[in-house]
Structure formats: structure tokens, C-alpha cells
Amino acid sequence: MNWEQVFATRMTRMKASEIRELLKLLEQPDIISFAGGIPDPKLFPAKAFEEAFSTILSGDKAQAALQYSVSEGYLPLRSWIAGQMAALGMPCNEDNILITSGSQQALDYLGKLLLSPGDTALVGWPTYLGALGAFNAYEPRYDQLSPDTNRTPQSYADAAAKADSEVKFAYTSADFANPTGRTLDRTARGKLLDLAETLDIPVIEDAAYQSLRYDGEAVPPILALEIGQTGDINAARTLYCGSFSKTLSPGLRVGWVCGAAPVIRRLVLMKQAADLHSSTINQMAIAEVASRMFESHVANLRDVYKSRRDYMLDALKRHMPDGVEWTRPEGGMFVWLTLPEQLDAADLLAKSLETQRVAFVPGRAFFADGSGGNTLRLSFSCADQAQIEEGITRLGRLLRE
Numbered sequence: 001m002n003w004e005q006v007f008a009t010r011m012t013r014m015k016a017s018e019i020r021e022l023l024k025l026l027e028q029p030d031i032i033s034f035a036g037g038i039p040d041p042k043l044f045p046a047k048a049f050e051e052a053f054s055t056i057l058s059g060d061k062a063q064a065a066l067q068y069s070v071s072e073g074y075l076p077l078r079s080w081i082a083g084q085m086a087a088l089g090m091p092c093n094e095d096n097i098l099i100t101s102g103s104q105q106a107l108d109y110l111g112k113l114l115l116s117p118g119d120t121a122l123v124g125w126p127t128y129l130g131a132l133g134a135f136n137a138y139e140p141r142y143d144q145l146s147p148d149t150n151r152t153p154q155s156y157a158d159a160a161a162k163a164d165s166e167v168k169f170a171y172t173s174a175d176f177a178n179p180t181g182r183t184l185d186r187t188a189r190g191k192l193l194d195l196a197e198t199l200d201i202p203v204i205e206d207a208a209y210q211s212l213r214y215d216g217e218a219v220p221p222i223l224a225l226e227i228g229q230t231g232d233i234n235a236a237r238t239l240y241c242g243s244f245s246k247t248l249s250p251g252l253r254v255g256w257v258c259g260a261a262p263v264i265r266r267l268v269l270m271k272q273a274a275d276l277h278s279s280t281i282n283q284m285a286i287a288e289v290a291s292r293m294f295e296s297h298v299a300n301l302r303d304v305y306k307s308r309r310d311y312m313l314d315a316l317k318r319h320m321p322d323g324v325e326w327t328r329p330e331g332g333m334f335v336w337l338t339l340p341e342q343l344d345a346a347d348l349l350a351k352s353l354e355t356q357r358v359a360f361v362p363g364r365a366f367f368a369d370g371s372g373g374n375t376l377r378l379s380f381s382c383a384d385q386a387q388i389e390e391g392i393t394r395l396g397r398l399l400r401e
């Protein structure tokens with residue numbers, strides 16, 4: 001069977017990353033890894049989930065928990081999320097929320113909803129690799145979204161028209177972005193909304209890390225700024241993607257989309273066709289644990305991750321040679337390094353794994369145009385102080401060489 005011949009054209013855009021092979025080495029115990037962008041498993045509220053699952057399965061909710069359920073998602077969970085959204089300046093009700101299997105599924109559905117082959121998606125250069133992966137299946141063209149520059153709305157429309165395309169949405173992770181750790185300030189968020197209004201396109205706001213702010217002043221979510229202007233979520237063009245992965249558990253795969261009810265209704269149809277609904281029992285367990293301890297648990301996460309971020313920034317200051325620059329994130333899990341132009345971070349990773357036993361993610365994969373060869377992402381979420389000190393010392397040594 002010649003499989004390549006029967007695959008749909010979209011598969012040409014869905015390639016395994018070349019760095020995946022290298023990162024397989026991470027399983028070796030002597031590697032210090034700053035590569036994985038994942039929560040520290042030692043911080044999972046395992047006891048609370050043990051009690052929640054046990055309560056659900058031993059009580060009168062057991063049958064519902066193991067049964068099919070509605071595509072929209074478990075109503076008490078949607079109500080809890082609506083309360084949280086309102087507290088963050090985004091008043092809404094359950095009809096504005098669809099539960100998804102992680103926010104990754106929300107990105108896939110939004111790509112499916114909005115992109116025909118050749119349409120233009122505006123994304124950051126760099127942007128979340130998983131968003132590019134999700135959108136790539138719908139065969140878009142990309143243009144560089146840069147709301148903190150003076151690029152005009154017309155220039156985006158002109159570039160798309162020149163490529164016989166049309167701009168369909170702008171995607172951004174506005175708080176402590178993956179991979180850069182950067183946050184869009186209020187002015188840039190306002191400009192992004194102006195751009196979206198002029199082009200008459202939706203904004204996809206990826207809020208995966210929004211709860212993990214360690215210092216600085218919180219900037220209102222883009223959806224909150226827009227509701228501030230329109231007064232009504234059902235008139236909003238921003239589609240907010242939230243997730244419990246970075247706060248409670250990524251393994252339970254529970255996220256959500258919040259936006260104008262007519263869009264949510266279309267997404268519900270999509271979910272019906274794709275997987276009927278997200279895991280019933282997992283949604284119930286998340287609802288139980290979130291309503292019991294979300295705030296206190298996340299406060300503890302913030303304390304731990306903040307100290308790791310501080311260790312990493314401090315170690316970078318002491319060990320990086322001149323010519324290396326890095327971001328100073330106010331939250332999230334990532335610091336983004338820019339090396340002198342002649343260096344290639346993929347080559348550096350190969351050397352680093354061989355001679356220093358330190359892992360990171362080379363930046364190129366986060367750029368839709370394949371640029372960014374001299375950039376790399378470090379994650380501080382899973383490393384302790386000693387590992388950070390040792391790993392950054394070794395990386396500094398290698399760069400100096």
C-alpha cells in the first residue's frame with residue numbers, strides 16, 4: 001500500500017518535528033531539562049482528585065459520570081467557569097461556554113470553523129507551536145501579527161489580497177506567551193481589537209497561562225476589554241480559550257471556549273460530529289476540585305513557579321555571555337533567549353545534549369516562516385534551584401565556547 005498517495009493534501013503540512021528525535025534523549029536520567037513546557041507533576045492536587053473521583057463514583061452521580069453527556073459540557077462546570085470569567089471582567093452565562101478536551105481542541109475547532117485552504121491566519125512570530133500544528137491541518141497561509149508595532153490594518157489586507165487570500169482571524173497568547181513569556185500590554189491589546197474591527201475578523205485569545213501571574217499588574221483579558229466597549233459578550237468578536245491544564249491537571253484534558261453564543265452553538269455542532277463530548281467524569285472531577293480549592297491551589301503554584309522563575313533569571317544574569325538576550329516574564333513557564341545571529345539553536349542543542357547534558361527547545365519551530373534560528377525556549381516549571389543553577393552554568397559555558 002502506498003500510503004503517501006492516499007493521504008489528504010492537509011497531511012503535507014502535518015510533519016513530525018525534527019527536534020523530537022533529539023528530545024527523546026530527555027528520558028535519560030542525567031539530562032537537565034528546560035525543554036518540556038509542562039506543569040510540575042509534584043504540584044498536582046492528586047489527593048483532591050482522589051477524593052473527587054471517589055465521591056463521584058460512590059454516590060448517586062456515579063451513573064451520570066460514566067454515561068454519555070451533552071456536547072456543550074457539564075453544566076455545573078460551565079456555571080463555575082462563567083463565574084470565574086465574570087470575576088475577570090467577562091460577564092457571560094453557560095450558553096457562552098463550550099467545554100473542550102483541553103484548549104488544544106478549541107484551537108483545532110476554531111481552525112476548522114474559520115479557515116478554508118489558503119486563508120490567512122495572523123499569528124505571532126514566534127507563536128505557540130501547537131496552534132500552528134492545529135491550524136496547519138486547515139491549510140492556511142500565515143502573516144505576522146505584530147500589534148505592538150505600527151503596521152496598519154490595510155497592510156495585512158493588502159498582503160493577503162496579493163496572495164489571493166483573505167485574513168480570517170488573529171491568534172494571540174496575550175499573557176506570558178508560549179514560547180516567549182511576553183505579555184501584551186493594554187495598548188497593544190487595544191490596537192489588536194482595532195485591527196480586528198477594521199478587518200472585521202475574530203480574535204482568538206489563548207489564555208492557557210493567564211492564571212499564572214507572579215508579579216506586575218494584571219492586564220485585562222482582550223475579551224474583557226472588548227466587552228467593556230460593546231457591553232455584551234454576544235456582540236464580541238474575541239473567542240477566549242481557557243484551560244485547566246496549567247492549573248489543575250493537563251491529563252484530564254479539560255478546557256473551554258468562551259464567546260458569542262451563536263459561535264458557541266456552531267462549535268457545539270462541531271464537537272458533536274468530532275467526539276460527542278469531553279470525558280463526563282473528568283469534567284465532574286474538575287468541577288468538584290475547582291469549586292473546592294482553585295484559588296488556594298493556584299496561589300501555591302504561583303509561589304513555587306515564581307521562585308523558579310527568579311532563580312532562572314538570576315542564573316542567566318550571572319552565567320550568560322555578552323550578546324545573549326532574554327525575556328523577563330511576569331508569569332507562565334518560559335524564558336526566551338536570543339543568541340548572536342550567527343548561532344543556530346538546533347546545532348547548539350545537539351552539542352548541549354552531547355557535552356553538557358542540558359536540554360531546551362530551539363526556537364525555529366515556533367516561527368511560521370521558519371526564521372528564528374538563533375532563538376531558544378527555556379522552561380523553568382519543572383526544575384529545582386540546584387538544577388537551574390547547574391543547567392544554566394553549563395549552558396553559559398557552552399555558549400562562551
Ligand SMILES: Cc1ncc(COP(=O)(O)O)c(C=O)c1O
Binds near residue numbers: 101208244245255
Ligand atoms: C499557549 C498554549 N495554548 C494551548 C495549549 C494547550 O493546552 P491544553 O490543550 O492542555 O489546554 C498549550 C499547551 O502547552 C499552550 O502552551
